[in-house]
Amino acid sequence: MALLKIDNLSKSFSGLKAVSNANIEINPRELIGLIGPNGAGKTTVFNLITGVYVPTEGRMLFEGKDISGLTPYQVNQRGIARTFQNIRLFADLTVLDNVKIALHQHVKYSGISAVLRLPSFFKGEKEMNETALELLSIFNLQDKAGELAKNLPYGEQRRLEITRALATRPKLLLLDEPAAGMNPQETKELMELIRFIREKFSLTILLIEHDMSLVMGVCERIYVLDYGMVIAHGTPDEIKTNPKVIEAYLGEEAM
Amino acid sequence: MKTINKKTLFSAVAIFAVYGIVQGLIAFNALSLFYVLTLVQTCIYIMLAVSLNLIVGFTGQLALGHAGFMAIGAYISAIVTMKFDGPLVLALLAGALAAAVAGVIIGIPTLRLKGDYLAIATLGLGEIVRVIWLNTDYVGGAAGMSVSRSINWTWAFFLMVITVLVIRNFIRSSPGRACISVREDEIAAEAMGINSTKYKVIAFTMGSFFAGLAGGVYANYMYTILPTTFGFLKSFDILVMVVLGGLGSISGGVIGAIIMTIVSAALASFPEWRMVITAVLLIILMIFRPNGLLGNKELSLRVFQKKRGENNGLAKN
Numbered sequence A: 001m002a003l004l005k006i007d008n009l010s011k012s013f014s015g016l017k018a019v020s021n022a023n024i025e026i027n028p029r030e031l032i033g034l035i036g037p038n039g040a041g042k043t044t045v046f047n048l049i050t051g052v053y054v055p056t057e058g059r060m061l062f063e064g065k066d067i068s069g070l071t072p073y074q075v076n077q078r079g080i081a082r083t084f085q086n087i088r089l090f091a092d093l094t095v096l097d098n099v100k101i102a103l104h105q106h107v108k109y110s111g112i113s114a115v116l117r118l119p120s121f122f123k124g125e126k127e128m129n130e131t132a133l134e135l136l137s138i139f140n141l142q143d144k145a146g147e148l149a150k151n152l153p154y155g156e157q158r159r160l161e162i163t164r165a166l167a168t169r170p171k172l173l174l175l176d177e178p179a180a181g182m183n184p185q186e187t188k189e190l191m192e193l194i195r196f197i198r199e200k201f202s203l204t205i206l207l208i209e210h211d212m213s214l215v216m217g218v219c220e221r222i223y224v225l226d227y228g229m230v231i232a233h234g235t236p237d238e239i240k241t242n243p244k245v246i247e248a249y250l251g252e253e254a255m
Numbered sequence B: 001m002k003t004i005n006k007k008t009l010f011s012a013v014a015i016f017a018v019y020g021i022v023q024g025l026i027a028f029n030a031l032s033l034f035y036v037l038t039l040v041q042t043c044i045y046i047m048l049a050v051s052l053n054l055i056v057g058f059t060g061q062l063a064l065g066h067a068g069f070m071a072i073g074a075y076i077s078a079i080v081t082m083k084f085d086g087p088l089v090l091a092l093l094a095g096a097l098a099a100a101v102a103g104v105i106i107g108i109p110t111l112r113l114k115g116d117y118l119a120i121a122t123l124g125l126g127e128i129v130r131v132i133w134l135n136t137d138y139v140g141g142a143a144g145m146s147v148s149r150s151i152n153w154t155w156a157f158f159l160m161v162i163t164v165l166v167i168r169n170f171i172r173s174s175p176g177r178a179c180i181s182v183r184e185d186e187i188a189a190e191a192m193g194i195n196s197t198k199y200k201v202i203a204f205t206m207g208s209f210f211a212g213l214a215g216g217v218y219a220n221y222m223y224t225i226l227p228t229t230f231g232f233l234k235s236f237d238i239l240v241m242v243v244l245g246g247l248g249s250i251s252g253g254v255i256g257a258i259i260m261t262i263v264s265a266a267l268a269s270f271p272e273w274r275m276v277i278t279a280v281l282l283i284i285l286m287i288f289r290p291n292g293l294l295g296n297k298e299l300s301l302r303v304f305q306k307k308r309g310e311n312n313g314l315a316k317n
Helices: A042-049 A072-078 A095-102 A111-115 A119-138 A154-167 A184-200 A212-218 A236-241 A243-250 B002-027 B033-058 B066-083 B088-110 B115-134 B153-171 B174-184 B186-191 B196-219 B232-245 B250-266 B271-288
Strands: A004-013 A016-026 A031-035 A057-062 A080-082 A172-176 A204-208 A221-226 A229-234
Touching (some): A016 A057, A042 A204, A072 A080, A095 A119, A095 A154, A111 B153, A154 A184, A184 A212, A212 A236, B002 B153, B033 B174, B033 B196, B033 B232, B066 B115, B088 B115, B153 B196, B250 B271
Parallel strands (some): A172 A204
Antiparallel strands (some): A221 A229
8 A cells, every 4th residue: 555645636726727637656664865956846735745734736655544533733744745845844942852852752751741740751751852962963964963954054954954854753754855955965965865764764755855966876666747747757768768747847849 | 860850959049049039038027019010010011922922922823802801800800809809719710711712712713713813803803892891881981990919929920830831841742833833834734634723722712811810819919900901902012022122932932021011110100101111122122032031932041051062052043
């Protein structure tokens, strides 16, 4: 069974059809790419999956259950985590707190025991700190735990956002242009990292990316969006030679 | 663990030292009634400022109806002590709980609004509360209500300490961090599985509870309560303390409340200049320290310790 099945999904913004009749199927443990020219509706698809937008039509099944109409936090609690195209960290908080906030839904003590500082609070906080530091060390950020998120260099902010998303313990991870603004070396490291976390956390990953070397190098299957429609899907090799994709990217004359 | 215990011990000693010194001075009649009044008022304003800081500074919801919740606490506790001859503890608790219930009822619909809309809605609701008391003959209407004094310095001080400790402990826990994440970036917080509405309502209710408690302390200390005391200017006074001390800083709220109470007490003999001088002070502060005296940092012993290799974020920014 597909982990995520997007069925005939459409989203209109008063007349403008940002996504129309999209069908996407993602199987467990797959690494899928979502590509398309600027304005093709890729981020809208992410926003629909994560509950930021309510679909105009169609539905989305996650593990067989309908998730269309859920709020973003409910979607996250079902097991879908995301990163943002324009990094959205908790900028004035420390790196450690950024991760601990994402661990909040798994917290093991109540507000009352926090206020009264009962032993369960100290135990729970200790566990949270350990889990958060462990996650940070995977991304080589453990030495920055005490820094404010906004003071990290760009590449590390991107990595912190992925760490934070992973802390919510997702089954499906959505990465919105994880390599944006990275140099080729950083992109290469990111590719390794994406492969590594997929193995380590047995994740399914859907990523939006403009960097073709990353998409073609790391994704097993690719969906191509243009004007809100899925115009092609298949393996990287199939996509590279698909005339519709070439047309969407390069225009008709290039054919 | 060792340093935490040391810090807790130091704080406890400091709290009891402040209490003991003032209590000693009161016992030996070394303080004039005006000074005692100012000290008790300081405690009340600290409770109000710290509880408003939880809503505005930590959770990022600009609410301007704090005096309304104070009024609910003041009147309900006064009704319990004066009309029903209830014990003080019960009266304070009833006042605080009534304010908290009002907080939930008002919070759930209004916290859907953002920024200035929320500010206007809460400002209006605070005024509604005041007008309701104004038109309730049972509590004396515009003439106000006389309340016998059952609060002393000890009550005021320790209720203030409890308020600050509860809010501090809450903020430094996972639910508290959830509130802060809503302030930092609501969309990201939601994407991390945090029910932002829930934490806004929790912060708002908790803030209202302690505003109600402060109202109860106020009512049972001041002999009379008048609806006009709880107008929107009172809400602004509290907000000014929070902004002055630092949005998102517990110790900032405490310091802001102390400074504003002292300044206004010191200027009590020049009532016509009081607002002018306060305004000038605030303008100067906003020019030189736009984030308030402490910003979102806490006053900490760490400042006095030698800087170690580790980075704690305090030296930053």
